[in-house]
Amino acid sequence: MTGKRFVPALVYAALAAAIISSLGLLLVPTLAAEFGVSVSTAQWTLTVNLLVGAVATPVLGRLSDGPHKKRILLATLTIIFVGSVLAATAQTFSVILVGRALQGLSYSITPMAIALARRYSPPEKVGPGIAALSVTVATGIGIGYPLTGIIASTFDFRWAFWFAAAFVVSAFVVILVAVPKGPDELGLRRPFDTLGAALLGAGLGMLLLGISEGPRFGWGSPTTIGLLVGAVLVLGAWVWRETSTDHPLIRLDLMRKPDVLLANATGLSMGASMYIGVSVISLVAQAPTSTGFGVGMSLFWAGFVMLPLSIGSQLASRLARAFAHRLSFTVMLPLGALFVTLANLLLVVRHDALPELLAGMFLVGVGIGITFAAMPGLIARGVAAQELGSAVSFNQVLRTIGGSIGAAVAGAVIAAHLAPSGRPASQGIELTFLISATACGLVFLGLATHAVLSVRRARRIAPHDVLHELQELEPHDAVPVGAAERDEVFDAP
Incomplete structure (x- = not known):
């Protein structure tokens, strides 16, 4: 049994x-100036x-399914602490x-915390606990950016990393005290796919290196x-490995389900296209107005530029949940992509003024909140109940992969367009911003086309049932998920 401090401890760590x-x-920008790099x-x-x-x-998520959940989480926090000290x-x-x-x-802490909440929380507290954990992702961004700006501008950028190290130590102590000791007798005991993890890491590393350094090497x-x-x-070999082994790192066979495939394709494409624009916001906010694109904000205030993104995502996520029974998930997906597209179009035209910059970030947040809130619910509708955890975790992996690709693309574009001063x-x-808007627009068109076709298919299946125009029928090959389970996974990040 766990005490009242168990879920708050997990939320604090996340x-x-x-x-x-x-x-x-x-x-x-600060690190570029400090270390004399572009x-x-x-x-x-x-x-x-x-x-x-x-x-x-996926690696730590797979290890967290085993008997040593607490030990894996503490070891992960220790490595993050070492990284923070090195950076400082x-x-x-x-x-x-x-x-x-x-x-x-x-990035793996929240999925690991969700696994612990599922395992040790009483049944009536699992849903609220996961909902609280999911909110910490947006909340952390809203707190992290302004806090980084305040600390780095008041003291030095190194103090931001020292703060991170201290924060990790406090989380380590909280988890050590509040989380039950292992080993978990119900944890899975099966071989770890070391080869699959190595192929995934090598393939992604080569892909991102090729994209980001293409301008320097020559395309x-x-x-x-x-x-x-x-x-x-290498990634092709990884796919072959995951589909041929009895103990894969990631259950790729779940991609065959139409709803799961749609959610995962959206997570990857939206993560990449959205992050292309978002990853240069700090450059725009801090660049001098003389550059022709900068707002000229100090590091202290630049962190607050991301606050509207956090606010927009939180509000949109709550609205998406409120309208989940009236608006189908397949309609929510293109709606979210549309908001992000509009945000980037606004920033293409006007990104050198603070009001437009804040409005753009708010619109991006709304799009993220709607789209990323709908994806877990879409997955829950398409898979059997016992496959939910693996399917949602893979969707989170694809979002992160998409974000890393988007950041690499942004870096490549900046590297190809540098002023004589070395600034972008x-x-x-x-x-x-134009590439991000175009990519998001293509995602929107694809998702909107799919939504229209889904409505037409629902009309043919049940022409007299208006509800079926908004919500598609359950797949016949999936084990239905209860209402409580649906709400629980709908709240997942």
Whole structure:
């Protein structure tokens, strides 16, 4: 049995992880100046963080299904602490890159906390506990960016990483005291797919390196072509491995379900297209007005630019839940993509003024809140109850992979459009927002077409039932999920 402090302890750990994961974006211009590297190179502190998160989430999620849940969580927090200390004490850019890479494990904390909540919470508290954990992702971003700006501008950027280290220590102590001791007798005991994890990491690493460093190597150079072709081959080998082994790292067979495939395709494409624009917001906010694209904000205030994104995502997520029984998930997906598209179109036209910048971030937040809230519910409708955890976790992995690809694309565009001063050129910033708007627009068109076809199919199946125009029928091959279980997974991040 667990005490009253169990779920709050998990929420605190997830909040700490969300705040730590938000450190990199705001500090990109500062790190570029501090270590004498280009902004596109400094962007790798964000890309490598997301890359490690994309690989670590399924690995640690799989290990958390085993008997040593608490031990795995504490070990992960220890590694994040080491990364924070390395970043705080780094004297070279390569060292801070290693520190940011180790901090990338923070993306796996929330899924691990959800696994613990599912295992040890009383049945009546599982749903509320997961809902509370899911909110910490948006809350952490809303707190992390302003906090980073305040600490880094008042003291030094290193103090932001020292704060992260202290925060991790406090989370470690809280988990040590509040979470039940292991081993978990009900935990899965099966071989770990080491080869699958290695192939996934190598494939993603080559892909992101090829995208982000393409402008420097040359898009037609043997190095770039070799990296991209190698990424395709290695990721292809990973897919073969996951579908042929009895104990895969990720259940790719769940992708065959139409609703799951739709949710995962949306998570990957939206994560990539949205993050292309979002990853340059801190550059725009802090760049001098003389650049032609900057707002000229100090580091102290630049962190607050991301606050509307957190507010918009929270409000939209709540509205999406309230209208879940009136508006189908397939309609929510394109609606969210439309908001993000409009946000980037606004920023293409006007990104050098604070009101438009804040409005753009709010619209992005609304789009994220609607789309990312609908995806877990869509997955719950398409899979059997016993497959829910694996399916939702994979969707989170794809969002993180999409974000890392988006950050790499933004870095490549910036690297190809640098002013003589070494700062990003105005054309590069505008092109970044335009690429993000175009990509989101294509996602919107695809999702809107699918929604229209779904409504037409529902009309043919049940022409006299108006409800079926908005909500599709349950797949015949899925075990129906109870209402409480649906609400629980609908709240998942």
